[in-house]
Structure formats: C-alpha cells, structure tokens
Amino acid sequence: xxxxxxxxxxxxxxxxxxxxxxxxxxxxxxxxxxxxxxxxxxxxxxxxxxxxxxxxxxxxxxxxxxxxxxxxxxxxxxxxxxxxxxxxxxxxxxxxxxxxxxxxxxxxxxxxxxxxxxxxxxxxxxxxxxxxxxxxxxxxxxxxxxxxxxxxxxxxxxxxxxxxxxxxxxxxxxxxxxxxxxxxxxxxxxxxxxxxxxxxxxxxxxxxxxxxxxxxxxxxxxxxxxxxxxxxxxxxx
Amino acid sequence: xxxxxxxxxxxxxxxxxxxxxxxxxxxxxxxxxxxxxxxxxxxxxxxxxxxxxxxxxxxxxxxxxxxxxxxxxxxxxxxxxxxxxxxxxxxxxxxxxxxxxxxxxxxxxxxxxxxxxxxxxxxxxxxxxxxxxxxxxxxxxxxxxxxxxxxxxxxxxxxxxxxxxxxxxxxxxxxxxxxxxxxxxxxxxxxxxxxxxxxxxxxxxxxxxxxxxxxxxxxxxxxxxxxxxxxxxxxxx
Amino acid sequence: xxxxxxxxxxxxxxxxxxxxxxxxxxxxxxxxxxxxxxxxxxxxxxxxxxxxxxxxxxxxxxxxxxxxxxxxxxxxxxxxxxxxxxxxxxxxxxxxxxxxxxxxxxxxxxxxxxxxxxxxxxxxxxxxxxxxxxxxxxxxxxxxxxxxxxxxxxxxxxxxxxxxxxxxxxxxxxxxxxxxxxxxxxxxxxxxxxxxxxxxxxxxxxxxxxxxxxxxxxxxxxxxxxxxxxxxxxxxx
Amino acid sequence: xxxxxxxxxxxxxxxxxxxxxxxxxxxxxxxxxxxxxxxxxxxxxxxxxxxxxxxxxxxxxxxxxxxxxxxxxxxxxxxxxxxxxxxxxxxxxxxxxxxxxxxxxxxxxxxxxxxxxxxxxxxxxxxxxxxxxxxxxxxxxxxxxxxxxxxxxxxxxxxxxxxxxxxxxxxxxxxxxxxxxxxxxxxxxxxxxxxxxxxxxxxxxxxxxxxxxxxxxxxxxxxxxxxxxxxxxxxxx
Numbered sequence: 001x002x003x004x005x006x007x008x009x010x011x012x013x014x015x016x017x018x019x020x021x022x023x024x025x026x027x028x029x030x031x032x033x034x035x036x037x038x039x040x041x042x043x044x045x046x047x048x049x050x051x052x053x054x055x056x057x058x059x060x061x062x063x064x065x066x067x068x069x070x071x072x073x074x075x076x077x078x079x080x081x082x083x084x085x086x087x088x089x090x091x092x093x094x095x096x097x098x099x100x101x102x103x104x105x106x107x108x109x110x111x112x113x114x115x116x117x118x119x120x121x122x123x124x125x126x127x128x129x130x131x132x133x134x135x136x137x138x139x140x141x142x143x144x145x146x147x148x149x150x151x152x153x154x155x156x157x158x159x160x161x162x163x164x165x166x167x168x169x170x171x172x173x174x175x176x177x178x179x180x181x182x183x184x185x186x187x188x189x190x191x192x193x194x195x196x197x198x199x200x201x202x203x204x205x206x207x208x209x210x211x212x213x214x215x216x217x218x219x220x221x222x223x224x225x226x227x228x229x230x231x232x233x234x235x236x237x
Numbered sequence: 238x239x240x241x242x243x244x245x246x247x248x249x250x251x252x253x254x255x256x257x258x259x260x261x262x263x264x265x266x267x268x269x270x271x272x273x274x275x276x277x278x279x280x281x282x283x284x285x286x287x288x289x290x291x292x293x294x295x296x297x298x299x300x301x302x303x304x305x306x307x308x309x310x311x312x313x314x315x316x317x318x319x320x321x322x323x324x325x326x327x328x329x330x331x332x333x334x335x336x337x338x339x340x341x342x343x344x345x346x347x348x349x350x351x352x353x354x355x356x357x358x359x360x361x362x363x364x365x366x367x368x369x370x371x372x373x374x375x376x377x378x379x380x381x382x383x384x385x386x387x388x389x390x391x392x393x394x395x396x397x398x399x400x401x402x403x404x405x406x407x408x409x410x411x412x413x414x415x416x417x418x419x420x421x422x423x424x425x426x427x428x429x430x431x432x433x434x435x436x437x438x439x440x441x442x443x444x445x446x447x448x449x450x451x452x453x454x455x456x457x458x459x460x461x462x463x464x465x466x467x468x469x470x471x472x473x474x
Numbered sequence: 475x476x477x478x479x480x481x482x483x484x485x486x487x488x489x490x491x492x493x494x495x496x497x498x499x500x501x502x503x504x505x506x507x508x509x510x511x512x513x514x515x516x517x518x519x520x521x522x523x524x525x526x527x528x529x530x531x532x533x534x535x536x537x538x539x540x541x542x543x544x545x546x547x548x549x550x551x552x553x554x555x556x557x558x559x560x561x562x563x564x565x566x567x568x569x570x571x572x573x574x575x576x577x578x579x580x581x582x583x584x585x586x587x588x589x590x591x592x593x594x595x596x597x598x599x600x601x602x603x604x605x606x607x608x609x610x611x612x613x614x615x616x617x618x619x620x621x622x623x624x625x626x627x628x629x630x631x632x633x634x635x636x637x638x639x640x641x642x643x644x645x646x647x648x649x650x651x652x653x654x655x656x657x658x659x660x661x662x663x664x665x666x667x668x669x670x671x672x673x674x675x676x677x678x679x680x681x682x683x684x685x686x687x688x689x690x691x692x693x694x695x696x697x698x699x700x701x702x703x704x705x706x707x708x709x710x711x
Numbered sequence: 712x713x714x715x716x717x718x719x720x721x722x723x724x725x726x727x728x729x730x731x732x733x734x735x736x737x738x739x740x741x742x743x744x745x746x747x748x749x750x751x752x753x754x755x756x757x758x759x760x761x762x763x764x765x766x767x768x769x770x771x772x773x774x775x776x777x778x779x780x781x782x783x784x785x786x787x788x789x790x791x792x793x794x795x796x797x798x799x800x801x802x803x804x805x806x807x808x809x810x811x812x813x814x815x816x817x818x819x820x821x822x823x824x825x826x827x828x829x830x831x832x833x834x835x836x837x838x839x840x841x842x843x844x845x846x847x848x849x850x851x852x853x854x855x856x857x858x859x860x861x862x863x864x865x866x867x868x869x870x871x872x873x874x875x876x877x878x879x880x881x882x883x884x885x886x887x888x889x890x891x892x893x894x895x896x897x898x899x900x901x902x903x904x905x906x907x908x909x910x911x912x913x914x915x916x917x918x919x920x921x922x923x924x925x926x927x928x929x930x931x932x933x934x935x936x937x938x939x940x941x942x943x944x945x946x947x948x
Contacts, residue, residue, distance in 0.1 A: 029700030030595075049696075051703035079692075101595065106668045110592055111676035118347055119405045120380035121267075121338065142688035143594035143681070168593045168681050194343045196671060197433060202348035207380070207405050214379035222286075222316075226266030229288035355821055356879045357854035358741075358812065431817045434907060439822035444854070444879050451853035459760075459790075463740030466762035503937030504832075523933075525940035553933075575832065580905045584829055585913035616925035617831035617918070642830045642918050670908060 003062055003070050004039045010178075011060050012237060014045055017178050019234040021098065022053035026185045031100035031170070033185075034084040035178050037062060044088050044097075048075030057237070065089045067148065079146045083172055086151030087158065094174040096181035101170035104192035109165035113199075115192055117207040122191035123215030124184050129171070130164040132157035143169045163188055179227050180220075186230075240299055240307050241276045247415075248297050249474060251282055254415045256471040258335065259290035263422045268337035268407070270422075271321040272415050274299060281325050281334075285312030293474070302326045304385065316383045320409055323388030324395060331411040333418035338407035341429035346402035350436075352429055354444040359428035360452030361421050366408070367401040369394035380406045400425055419467070420460050477536055477544050478513045484652075485534050486711060488519055491652050493708040495572065496527035500659045505574035505644070507659075508558040509652050511536060518562050518571075522549030530711070539563045541622065553620045557646055560625030561632065568648040570655035575644035578666035583639035587673075589666055591681040596665035597689030598658050603645070604638040606631035617643045637662055656704070657697050714773055714781050715750045721889075722771050723948060725756055728889045730945040732809065733764035737896045742811035742881070744896075745795040746889050748773060755799050755808075759786030768948070776800045778859065790857045794883055797862030798869060805885040807892035812881035815903035820876035824910075826903055828918040833902035834926030835895050840882070841875040843868035854880045874899055893941070894934050 014035050021027045029051040037043035043062050047055045062071040067085045069077060084097045108115055114128035134141055137153040143166075145151050154172065158164040162184060163173045173188055175181030198204045207215065251272050258264045266288040274280035280299050284292045299308040304322045306314060320336045345352055351365035371378055374390040380403075382388050391409065395401040399421060400410045410425055412418030435441045444452065488509050495501045503525040511517035517536050521529045536545040541559045543551060558571045582589055588602035608615055611627040617640075619625050628646070632638040636658060637647045647662055649655030672678045681689060725746050732738045740762040748754035754773050758766045773782040778796045780788060794810045819826055825839035845852055848864040856862050856877075865883070869875040873895060874884045884899055886892030909915045918926065 029703045030696070049699060051699050053703055054706060079696075101593065103664070103668060104671075106593055107672035107675050110672050110679050112679070113675055117405075119338065119343055119407070123379075140682055140684040140688065142597075142692035143685060144689075144692055146692075167679060168591075168685065170593070190340070194340060196675060197341075198344035198347050200437060200674060201344050201350055201433060205347050205349070205404055208377055210377040211380060211405065214377065215381075218316075218379035218381055218383075222267070225286060225288050229266045229290055232291060354879075356812065356817055356881070360853075427814070431814060434815075435818035435821050437911060438818050438824055438907060442821050442823070442878055445851055447851040448854060448879065451851065452855075455790075455853035455855055455857075459741070462760060462762050466740045466764055469765060503940045504933070523936060525936050527940055528943060553929075575830065577901070577905060578908075580830055581909035581912050584909050584915050584917070586916070587912055614919055614921040614925065616834075616929035617922060618926075618929055620929075641916060642828075642922065644830070670912060674911060 003043065006045055006062065007038045010035060010038050011045065011057055013178050014060060015055055015057055015237050016231055016234060017182050018047060018052040018055040019237070020182055020230040021100065021185060023234050024186050024230065026098070026102045026189055027052045027100045031098070032078050032080070033096065033098045033178070033181065035096045036088055036094070041092070043070060044084055046078065046081060046084055048073055049078050079144055082148050082151030083145045083154060086148060086155040087172070087174060090152070090155040091158070091174065093176065095176045096178045097172060097174050098181050098185040099170065099172045100185060102185065102189040102192070104189050104196065105165065105171045107196065108192060109167045109169070109171065115163060115165065115188060115195065117212045118191050118194045118198060118204070120207070120211075120215035121187045121219065123207060123212040123219060124162045125188070125191065126161065126212050126216070127209050130158050130161045132164050132166045134167065134169070179223050182230070183223050183226065240280065243282055243299065244275045247272060247275050248282065248294055250415050251297060252292055252294055252474050253468055253471060254419050255284060255289040255292040256474070257419055257467040258337065258422060260471050261423050261467065263335070263339045263426055264289045264337045268335070269315050269317070270333065270335045270415070270418065272333045273325055273331070278329070280307060281321055283315065283318060283321060285310055286315050316381055319385050319388030320382045320391060323385060323392040324409070324411060327389070327392040328395070328411065330413065332413045333415045334409060334411050335418050335422040336407065336409045337422060339422065339426040339429070341426050341433065342402065342408045344433065345429060346404045346406070346408065352400060352402065352425060352432065354449045354452075355428050355431045355435060355441070357444070357452035358424045358456065360444060360449040360456060361399050362425070362428065363398065363449050363453070364446050367395050367398045369401050369403045371404065371406070416460050416464050417457075420463065477517065480519055480536065481512045484509060484512050485519065485531055487652050488534060489529055489531055489711050490705055490708060491656050492521060492526040492529040493711070494656055494704040495574065495659060497708050498660050498704065500572070500576045500663055501526045501574045505572070506552050506554070507570065507572045507652070507655065509570045510562055510568070515566070517544060518558055520552065520555055520558060522547055523552050553618055556622050556625030557619045557628060560622060560629040561646070561648060564626070564629040565632070565648065567650065569650045570652045571646060571648050572655050572659040573644065573646045574659060576659065576663040576666070578663050578670065579639065579645045581670065582666060583641045583643070583645065589637060589639070589662060589669065591686045591689075592665050592668045592672060592678070594681070594689035595661045595693065597681060597686040597693060598636045599662070599665065600636065600686050600690070601683050604632050604635045606638050606640045608641065608643070653697050653701050657700065714754065717756055717773065718749045721746060721749050722756065722768055724889050725771060726766055726768055726948050727942055727945060728893050729758060729763040729766040730948070731893055731941040732811065732896060734945050735897050735941065737809070737813045737900055738763045738811045742809070743789050743791070744807065744809045744889070744892065746807045747799055747805070752803070754781060755795055757789065757792060757795060759784055760789050790855055793859050793862030794856045794865060797859060797866040798883070798885060801863070801866040802869075802885065804887065806887045807889045808883060808885050809892050809896040810881065810883045811896060813896065813900040813903070815900050815907065816876065816882045818907065819903060820878045820880070820882065826874060826876070826899060826906065828923045828926075829902050829905045829909060829915070831918070831926035832898045832930065834918060834923040834930060835873045836899070836902065837872065837923050837927070838920050841869050841872045843875050843877045845878065845880070890934050890938050894937065
C-alpha cells in the first residue's frame with residue numbers, strides 16, 4: 001500500500017513535542033509521544049527507538065494499528081508502540097498520546113492513589129486518573145506493553161479518561177492535539193507533585209467535577225501561550 | 238481620551254520584572270505582573286496575553302480600572318486582568334501586583350493553611366496570608382477571575398494584607414513598587430516551601446507580628462541588592 | 475611487570491562515564507567509577523584523585539587487586555580504591571563499579587531501609603539492596619574504605635547483589651559494563667527518591683522478584699538509548 | 712593608621728568563594744563570606760553591600776573588629792558585618808566565616824531541631840549545631856545582627872562549635888580557611904536536606920562523636936578536590 005505523506009508541519013510539531021517533553025522533565029532517555037496521521041486515521045506517527053531529546057525529522061516512522069511500520073525504516077521501533085496503537089484503535093477521539101515515567105506520578109501508581117485536580121491547570125483530570133494493573137492481564141511480566149494484548153488491556157483501563165497510571169511503570173495521557181497532550185503530560189506531573197505535598201499538609205479541597213470541566217474548557221484557549229514558551233526554549237529544529 | 242505616555246523606564250522595568258519572575262520560578266507560561274501608571278492613578282500597565290518570559294516593550298498595554306485597554310492593541314488581553322483592576326481600585330496604596338501559580342504556595346490554598354513568616358525575608362506576610370474561596374461568590378466556575386465581580390470579591394478577600402491565596406488556582410501579592418512586589422512574589426514562594434518542610438518537622442516558632450513588621454521594614458533598604466542580581470541573570474532587554 | 479595497554483576506547487568510555495555521573499547528579503566533587511582491564515582481569519582502571527567532572531584521559535591509572543598502581547603516575551590515588559579492588563577480587567562477574575554519595579540513597583542507609591524496586595527501571599534492585607555497617611568491622615572509623623580489610627568487609631556485605639548501602643557514607647553499585655553500572659547508579663538514585671515519596675503516601679506495591687528480574691533483562695536492550703542521551707549532554711572528550 | 716595590604720591571592724580567593732556559594736545554592740542575593748586579614752589578625756576582609764554572585768575584587772573592604780571600615784570605600788557595608796567581627800574577636804582559631812539563609816537549614820532553626828551529621832561529609836557538625844535565639848538578647852527585633860551587642864550574643868551561642876542556627880533567620884558557619892568554611896557551608900545545607908528526609912523515614916543512626924571527628928579530619932585532605940570543581944564552575948575572575 002502507498003502511504004500518503006503526513007503534513008510536514010505535523011511531523012515538525014511532533015519532533016518539537018519530543019524535545020519539549022524532555023526540556024520540561026516529563027521524559028528522560030525513555031518515553032514517547034505520537035500523533036494520529038492527519039490523512040489516514042488508522043495510522044500514527046512515532047519516532048524510532050530514540051531518546052526524545054535527540055529525535056529528528058528522519059526518525060519519525062508511520063505505524064498502523066497493529067504496531068507495524070508502514071514506512072521504510074532501518075531503525076528499531078519502540079517496544080511499547082502498542083500503547084499508542086491500541087489507544088488509537090479504541091479511542092477515535094484521541095489524536096495524540098504521551099507515555100512517560102514522569103517522576104512525581106510514579107508514587108501514585110504504586111500506592112494506589114488517584115491523581116485528582118488540585119488546581120485549574122489540571123482540570124483535564126476530571127474526577128481522577130484511571131489505574132492499570134498489568135498483573136491482572138499478564139501476571140508477572142517485564143512491565144512493558146510489548147504486544148497488542150497488553151495494549152488493549154491498557155486502553156480498556158484508560159476507558160474514556162485522559163490519564164492512566166501504570167503501576168510500577170509510568171503513565172499515559174491522551175489529547176485531541178499534540179499541543180493538548182503535551183500540556184496534559186506536563187501538568188499531570190506538576191499536579192502530582194502538588195497533590196503529594198498537599199496530602200502531607202491536611203485534607204484537600206479538590207476541584208469539583210464541574211469546576212474541573214469548566215477549567216479544562218477555559219484552558220483550551222490558553223495553551224498556545226505556554227506552547228510558545230516551551231517551543232522557544234528548545235529552539236528551532 | 239488621550240492617555241499620557243508612561244515613563245519609558247517604568248515600562249522597561251515591567252518587562253524586566255516579567256522575565257525575573259520566570260527566571261526565579263514564580264511563573265511558568267502563565268501568571269502576570271502589572272504596575273500602576275506613573276501619571277494617571279486610574280490606569281495600569283500589563284502585558285498582552287503573552288508568556289512572561291517572552292514579554293517585550295511593545296506587549297505592554299495600558300488598561301483602565303474596568304479592565305478595558307486604553308491604548309491601541311491588536312493582541313488579546315489576559316482573561317484575568319480584573320485581578321489587577323479591582324485591586325488597584327480598592328487599594329490606593331498598591332502600585333504593583335503579581336498573580337501567579339507559584340508551586341509551593343498552591344498546597345496551602347487547597348488545604349486551608351495560611352502562609353506565615355518563617356524568617357525575616359518573609360516579614361511582609363505579617364500575621365499571615367488572606368484566603369479567597371471563589372465558590373463563595375461564583376459557585377462552580379472555571380476558577381478564573383474573568384470579570385469585575387470576581388475581581389472585587391478577590392480584592393475584598395485580600396483586604397489590607399499583602400498576599401491572598403486563591404483556592405485551586407494560585408495566589409496574588411501586592412506591593413508599593415515593581416521591585417517590592419517581585420521580591421514578595423519570590424519570597425512568598427520560598428517561605429511556602431520552607432514552611433511546608435518545617436511543618437513536617439515539629440512545632441514552628443514563627444516571627445511575631447512585631448518581628449515581622451520590623452523585618453519587613455529593614456528589608457526595604459536591601460531589595461536593591463537582590464534586584465541587581467535578578468536583573469543581571471535575565472540580561473538587558 | 476609490563477602492563478598491557480587497555481583498549482583506548484574503554485579508557486575514553488570511562489572518562490565519559492565520570493562526566494555523565496556528575497551531569498546526572500550521582501556524584502559531586504567526590505565519588506568514582508572504575509572498570510576492569512579488558513586484557514588482564516586482575517587489573518582495573520580508575521582515575522587519580524580528581525573530581526569526576528574534571529577527569530581526562532591522562533588521569534586514568536591502572537591498579538592491581540591490592541589497590542597498588544601498576545602504571546606510572548605522579549598523582550595521588552583515591553583513598554577508597556579498595557572498594558573497587560576487593561569487589562573485583564570477590565566478584566569475577568563484575569566488570570564495572572560506581573561508588574557515590576548519591577543524595578536520595580543516603581537516608582535509606584542511615585535509617586536501615588532497603589532500596590526496593592518501585593518500577594521497571596530499577597528491576598536490577600531485585601529483592602532489595604544490601605546493607606554495610608562499617609562499625610561491625612572497624613568500630614569507630616572515619617567511615618572511609620581506606621584499606622583492604624574494610625574493602626573485603628564491604629564486598630562481603632554486597633554479596634551477590636547489585637547495590638550496597640553504606641551507613642553514614644553512601645552506596646556502591648556494580649555491573650557487567652560501564653554503561654550498565656552508570657545506568658544502575660542513576661536509577662538507584664531515582665528509585666530512592668520515588669520510594670521515599672511513595673513511603674509517605676501509603677503502602678507500596680513493589681515489583682515482585684520475578685517482575686524485577688524480567689524488567690532488568692528487558693532493560694538491557696534499551697540502555698543504549700539513554701547512554702546516547704547522557705553522552706550527548708556531556709559532549710565529546 | 713596604615714593598613715597593610717592583604718595578600719592579593721587571598722582577596723581573589725574571597726571573590727571566588729562568593730561566587731561558589733551562589734553557584735552551589737548556599738546564598739541567593741543575600742548572605743556573605745569573610746576572611747581574617749593574613750597580616751593583621753584584628754582585621755578581616757568582606758565585600759561591600761553586594762549580592763555575592765556579583766562581587767568583584769574592588770568590592771572587598773577591610774574592617775576592624777568593631778565593624779568599621781579601615782580601607783576607603785564609597786559603598787554601603789553589609790548591615791550584619793557584626794556577625795563576622797564578633798566571631799573573629801571571640802574565636803582566635805577562626806579564619807573564615809559564612810553567613811547565609813541556606814534553605815534546608817532554616818526549618819531546623821524554627822523547629823528547634825539540631826543539625827547532626829548524617830554522613831562523613833558532615834563530620835564537622837560533631838555532636839550537633841548550636842542554636843541562637845535573638846529574642847533572648849534583643850526581644851522583638853528585625854532579626855538582623857546589626858550591632859556589636861547582638862554579634863556578641865551570636866558568638867556566645869556559637870561557642871566552640873562550627874555551626875550556629877539562627878531562629879527565623881539563617882545560619883553561620885566558621886572554619887580555619889576559606890576553602891574549609893565554603894565546604895562546611897555547602898555540606899551543612901546538604902546534610903540538612905538529607906537529615907530532614909531521613910527524619911521522615913525512621914530512626915536515624917547518626918555518626919558517633921568519634922566517627923564525626925575522624926571523618927572531619929580525613930576530609931581535610933580531600934577538600935581541594937571539590938574546590939577545584941567548584942572553582943572551575945564559576946570560571947576565572
């Protein structure tokens with residue numbers, strides 16, 4: 001099959017997103033961000049097996065929803081591309097996905113606490129994060145989402161939510177654009193840090209579900225302001 | 238009406254203040270700092286909708302106390318300019334205002350703890366920070382001070398104090414100059430971090446009200462030393 | 475005796491490892507990393523008494539398992555080279571050793587808590603870190619592993635494990651390559667930070683021993699990705 | 712009186728010490744470091760009222776033990792030069808003094824906890840830090856050591872120890888050289904951070920007094936290694 005070329009501006013934005021996620025402390029050498037192909041909804045774009053800070057245009061590969069590369073590449077793929085493929089399959093509304101080991105989020109997953117929105121910036125967390133326990137599907141594993149079955153199980157745990165904690169591993173957030181998913185990955189991490197600090201200081205007055213929804217809607221019009229800053233920090237590609 | 242031009246040195250200082258607040262970790266892509274017009278007390282200067290680190294001279298817009306721009310601009314305003322307009326209206330002594338989501342302060346707002354002065358640098362906190370609960374005025378909102386009514390409610394909660402915590406959102410500090418309000422925004426954040434750490438270690442011996450007042454007075458003559466450093470770090474504009 | 479020259483690429487990699495450990499916050503002015511000689515298993519390579527960030531090729535000295543330099547050098551040795559010599563003697567499988575005062579690990583040693591794997595990145599911790607109490611061998615000392623006897627005691631405490639906490643001092647990790655031991659030193663620190671945060675939030679669901687082993691195996695094929703990033707950050711030598 | 716010129720190398724080292732203390736996070740815009748005059752023990756060298764990161768050679772002023780400048784200067788002095796003058800008067804063994812608001816140390820002072828040595832790097836803390844309560848001498852003050860009387864009270868609280876916590880203010884450390892006092896200021900901060908973390912994790916096995924003394928002695932021969940690194944980071948002056 002001939003794969004239509006994705007919009008070059010989308011590829012460029014995906015490269016920038018990789019660098020922003022590193023610069024903002026969401027990913028280190030590991031973690032990845034993908035975006036759905038702008039012309040073929042059953043395809044998505046994701047870097048080859050590369051540290052996000054080092055990703056360049058030529059590293060971006062196009063995958064189908066079985067996690068198979070449909071553009072030529074000599075490079076190894078990420079083992080966990082099935083996180084992306086199965087979420088794109090199960091969630092037609094999702095346009096972009098970030099998987100990371102963002103540090104402040106890890107303690108929530110291993111202690112069974114949900115992320116809940118401390119402040120308006122994290123309104124996208126709504127009534128709280130989803131939780132994924134890989135043992136329920138895979139028993140004792142290497143913790144990686146290395147096949148479609150585990151990917152489906154993760155997507156099921158995510159359900160209709162924006163963020164799923166993966167016990168003993170990390171987390172995954174989804175969004176309707178690269179900018180939105182990067183925003184959510186950054187503020188999931190910030191919210192986790194603030195929520196943990198608040199937990200040690202007393203009872204927390206979280207956003208109500210309605211406050212969370214209204215704040216999430218309001219923030220949509222403001223993401224560009226932060227994106228400009230994040231992009232400026234990582235320079236042009 | 239013809240608006241007198243503000244002192245160019247004041248505009249320049251406001252731009253530098255924006256950059257300092259970013260460099261010192263008080264603001265990220267969001268947050269804003271304003272100053273009262275030096276010639277017309279019913280006007281104030283504030284950037285257009287821009288990340289503070291990226292603000293330049295031409296971004297500075299002059300607003301009246303209804304939050305309407307009185308200088309020509311094609312740029313969008315900050316949604317929350319009413320934080321500034323209503324505080325300037327209610328507090329003639331206030332010359333400069335900083336609104337931020339400064340991270341260490343957030344846990345205090347959501348757990349109902351007041352900031353109190355841990356050390357002389359935070360003497361300006363006096364007997365403690367004020368608290369603003371937006372639900373009391375607006376019920377379930379998007380948490381933003383997006384109109385004059387909410388701005389008035391926030392200014393009322395601030396009262397005669399220097400710092401007001403905004404539950405589920407951030408905080409606002411006021412001062413009698415750009416230098417002073419920047420100093421207060423930075424040390425409100427530092428004090429919050431130290432106070433939270435101290436709370437986990439035992440009973441805190443806070444500054445007395447008199448110690449706080451005397452320390453605040455003494456610090457006034459020393460702000461220039463820190464300002465020189467902060468300014469040097471962000472370079473010339 | 476004539477000492478065969480080590481592979482120049484190995485020496486270069488050891489220099490880079492020194493710089494990476496500083497850049498990643500594992501070592502400050504102190505701490506050291508060594509590698510077994512590629513041609514003579516009873517020898518190992520270690521810098522002279524130099525801060526890791528400043529180590530250059532000419533600083534690398536070759537030592538025997540008694541901790542005596544076998545290449546000419548005018549420089550002072552590290553007092554604690556016996557950490558390395560005695561581990562190489564007791565553990566033929568070990569190819570590289572890092573000793574550090576990596577900050578987040580210290581509180582575990584002084585409170586008698588073991589490091590245990592919070593997430594897949596720390597699978598190498600297996601069922602937990604070993605513990606070394608210098609008082610058991612040396613009584614009141616200056617805490618340093620400054621002779622072969624203390625080195626043997628430390629190596630005994632390490633046993634067959636990958637990481638030993640040294641009460642009131644720091645920790646030591648071992649690996650089968652420079653890349654692996656650097657990876658382990660970095661993620662021992664990260665895991666310690668996350669484990670401490672998790673302890674304050676509730677009961678921790680650690681990796682099982684089998685999950686830890688499987689994750690450690692899986693990570694082996696991914697270390698290169700992180701190494702590329704770490705190396706890029708410190709530049710060429 | 713004609714004041715003998717201090718050794719230019721000593722002045723240069725004092726300037727470098729100022730910059731190191733900023734680079735290492737011990738001081739921000741405030742705080743200061745002094746050294747006793749190499750030829751006249753009743754004099755000491757201290758910058759004029761300048762942020763430490765910005766101090767240059769010409770800022771160094773010579774003071775007598777009453778805190779009066781004995782070299783010509785048009786610049787304002789630090790208000791708290793009496794910290795230095797009175798410690799030099801009471802402690803002939805002291806050659807250098809650092810006063811700071813080093814952040815992790817503050818919570819100890821306000822909660823009445825002593826710093827105690829967590830690890831060998833902080834052996835200089837011996838059996839623990841001294842505590843200074845300014846209210847005992849001055850009642851309600853602005854917290855500053857702004858005259859000889861308060862300086863004497865502080866020096867008395869310090870006694871024969873190396874570090875004194877100043878409630879609601881900061882701390883002061885002393886040493887027998889610039890290198891040693893900088894080392895102590897840096898590791899008092901590191902130890903405070905580690906001690907606070909350890910306190911939240913269980914009962915702490917501190918260094919014994921003998922371990923602390925032996926470790927402090929051993930570290931003396933290693934300070935140069937760290938100093939080389941610190942100096943390299945701040946560049947030449």
